[in-house]
Amino acid sequence: MNILFVGDVFGSAGRHIVREHLPHVVESNAVDLLIINGENAAGGFGLTPSLAEDLFDLGAHVITTGNHIWDKREIFDYMSVPADSHDRPRRVLRPANYAHGTPGFGFYQGALADGTEYAVMNMQGRVFMSACDDPFRKADELLSKITAKVILLDIHAEASSEKVALGWYLDGRVTAVLGTHTHIPTADERILPMGTAYQTDVGMSGPYDSVIGVEKELVLQRFLTGMPGKFEAAKGNPKMCAALIHCDPTTGRAHHIQRIMLGE
Amino acid sequence: MNILFVGDVFGSAGRHIVREHLPHVVESNAVDLLIINGENAAGGFGLTPSLAEDLFDLGAHVITTGNHIWDKREIFDYMSVPADSHDRPRRVLRPANYAHGTPGFGFYQGALADGTEYAVMNMQGRVFMSACDDPFRKADELLSKITAKVILLDIHAEASSEKVALGWYLDGRVTAVLGTHTHIPTADERILPMGTAYQTDVGMSGPYDSVIGVEKELVLQRFLTGMPGKFEAAKGNPKMCAALIHCDPTTGRAHHIQRIMLGE
Amino acid sequence: MNILFVGDVFGSAGRHIVREHLPHVVESNAVDLLIINGENAAGGFGLTPSLAEDLFDLGAHVITTGNHIWDKREIFDYMSVPADSHDRPRRVLRPANYAHGTPGFGFYQGALADGTEYAVMNMQGRVFMSACDDPFRKADELLSKITAKVILLDIHAEASSEKVALGWYLDGRVTAVLGTHTHIPTADERILPMGTAYQTDVGMSGPYDSVIGVEKELVLQRFLTGMPGKFEAAKGNPKMCAALIHCDPTTGRAHHIQRIMLGE
Amino acid sequence: MNILFVGDVFGSAGRHIVREHLPHVVESNAVDLLIINGENAAGGFGLTPSLAEDLFDLGAHVITTGNHIWDKREIFDYMSVPADSHDRPRRVLRPANYAHGTPGFGFYQGALADGTEYAVMNMQGRVFMSACDDPFRKADELLSKITAKVILLDIHAEASSEKVALGWYLDGRVTAVLGTHTHIPTADERILPMGTAYQTDVGMSGPYDSVIGVEKELVLQRFLTGMPGKFEAAKGNPKMCAALIHCDPTTGRAHHIQRIMLGE
């Protein structure tokens, strides 16, 4: 079974490059399960219902997100659906370790057309980030409820230490632990000893002639002066970053992980 | 001209793997200039004079460091040498944007045997790190003093945004901007439009069956309980991470950058 | 009913000034319930069993702490007692919102000699501090278990916003919300509209010719150079800082809060 | 000579309470020099030129600010005046340790009607705040240029340690070191041994039935959910917080400091 996870789609450049490459990547790799992190799809900041629909139209089974999930308020209502729904809005996740009562859900369990069950968990780190619940214990809690063997975690976090630690913590208990949020792909993809695919950061799918997606002049101005200024999504040098995982659907253990970075 | 930069050497596992691979990498790539980040050489925490000497014995022209530089106090005196010295202690750098009066120096300019001048700058980021001076303006200041064309910057920083921004800021003004500190190599090595080689993080040279170098059980315990506990360097799965840069010594512009990760 | 809460006892200077003033303050104010924050009693960093015993000998019913609780390892075993114990070790608290499985407890419910029940909760903030569980929801959870009317919370936190917010959140539900950790007393003591006594920080009981307890030259050196150096407790100008609360034991509502700062 | 420093004026409630009390406080205390921190005057977030003019109309000689200075963009141009100007816009300060090239100035030296020279410095802390230059060394640098004996520093900072350390660092070199930013007055006002008046935080002049100025329900919602939401200035329970300092104008040394908190 093949799983494709696409890193943070950033702005229109990110959406275009994903639209360009996804069909042939999915087809040529016989992708069964497609997950896309969409937290930056809307101009770099958040996700709207209509952009979520676009990502589902591209074939996404689940959309994960992160700290930018609430940037666009239209998404609040969209994500407010019953827990047992399997409709698209139920398959847009926010980190599971956000406060109780936050709109939406942090994990989803569904089944592919052939009946194979899968689950996706979304979590946020706590090091150098806003306060949220313990992602290690939240993972334990979610895993106790999940019956699927094929389980993927998007750990949206800043610190490499926290992501790596979570990878070891879940090794052998999930199919893949994939990091997002730094917007830079890491070259440490591997299968951990107990069969969990791991990569510290998948990297964004967006404009790489930028500072992690944003127009570089605007970010440089911020670093140089500390003064406010509107951040706008850059356009140049778009690349789609993704991780392709091959796993055994009966055990959920991963056999192979491949890093993908495709440009124009 | 070929430059090899070796990422944070971590503990004995890091020292061993570097000692194993460095000779053949240097020889097969005709490396002219060798720079090693040694901030974690001493058991993961700091650098001693004798370990610095070992790295120089391996052929390092310059040793860069970062936030762990003061972990071992023996290094204070070792680094306290005249600014115009070219001896080994003068070639152990700490971030240049540390406070005025801190022992040692943040940049070094020297010449290879064939007379080619080169300079190495070491800088620390400010996002999610201890307070230090502005690395952008400090780079400007150092560049105004440097006469060498071949210039390499080790930017020791946590946030991908700050490293990427500094890469763009210095594009065309230095030969290479290479990140360190996260201990995870990134897959974004490239030559920026104006000829500067760039990689967000070179990755550590150390034990990858660990949490960024430290025994994983100890770090997991810290994450799970928040309780103190001695951190010890791990041993398993050592890899040497480095970046190999080819540049024109007359202009200092880079033509090629290659990511290297070598295990046992 | 009168409650005295003594702010972070810092080092020997703090212990001495508390020993000097506590007897007459307790007597002259007819204090019924005495709570002391002892997180810095041991040379400024942590609390030992023997120093905890000393504070109990002074009449403390409960000792609260904060982020320094684990600095002295001897306290781990001391605090590892059954939840239903009423012995002294059970009455040394660590923040209740620390990770599940951490030694000790974050709240205590007991009764005075006259049968009046009281409860003490200890909580840590999350803004600018290490990750821990949500103090707001943890307070809700503890309050659902507490049967006492007289309830005091020591909120050990950095940010004024978080402490003030918690005060409002618990107004009318606890007798007092008293802040600790910044080591500087605030002049905002008041009775909130629903009857909860509040003060953002009670201030430390320690040497005020210092930087929040530590020898000022050592801290200045740290600020000026960023270099490591042992921090030692200062001695000069000791003051005991405390808050005295008068409340109705039948309702738990506070009628009066008075800030106390007593020197030599 | 008498100096009055008024803490962060927050929103309309702050402006009203200051307008109500300032005339009689100034008159009854024979205030010679009036300084007001205005960073939150505009609805809690920033300062407009017209609100700056209002504060000058109330008699302010200098307006200091802090991290909220750039919240209202109209202030950029207003503050862009020649360094040697003595007009009102030149007397609106932003932290002196902001990046070089930032609009405005971080200190002002002027003279009272009787010819007494005075200087005001504005600085921002670095602990738990955005990166800026070293406030300790920046103070040294400014003091080397200042000829006035009467010198006041508004240190706008989060951490008590940094403010206290700066107080000791400047003791005997300036008339007063007064903290702002936490919006809660501290009860540690004192004259340091070498004659510098010190208070860790003067406290805001604003609505105290709030969370540091903002409507408490809005802040609680943020703490409880982590979700965005517009912050609005509260109105209830306004108080003017200030520090009144008596000093010798010929030496600049302070003899007395008094904390002031005046409500409706």
Ligand SMILES: [Fe+2]
């Ligand atoms: Fe993102």
Ligand SMILES: [Fe+2]
């Ligand atoms: Fe993110």
Ligand SMILES: [Fe+2]
């Ligand atoms: Fe390192």
Ligand SMILES: [Fe+2]
């Ligand atoms: Fe480092």
Ligand SMILES: [Fe+2]
């Ligand atoms: Fe403390």
Ligand SMILES: [Fe+2]
């Ligand atoms: Fe503390």
Ligand SMILES: [Fe+2]
């Ligand atoms: Fe303020």
Ligand SMILES: [Fe+2]
């Ligand atoms: Fe502020």
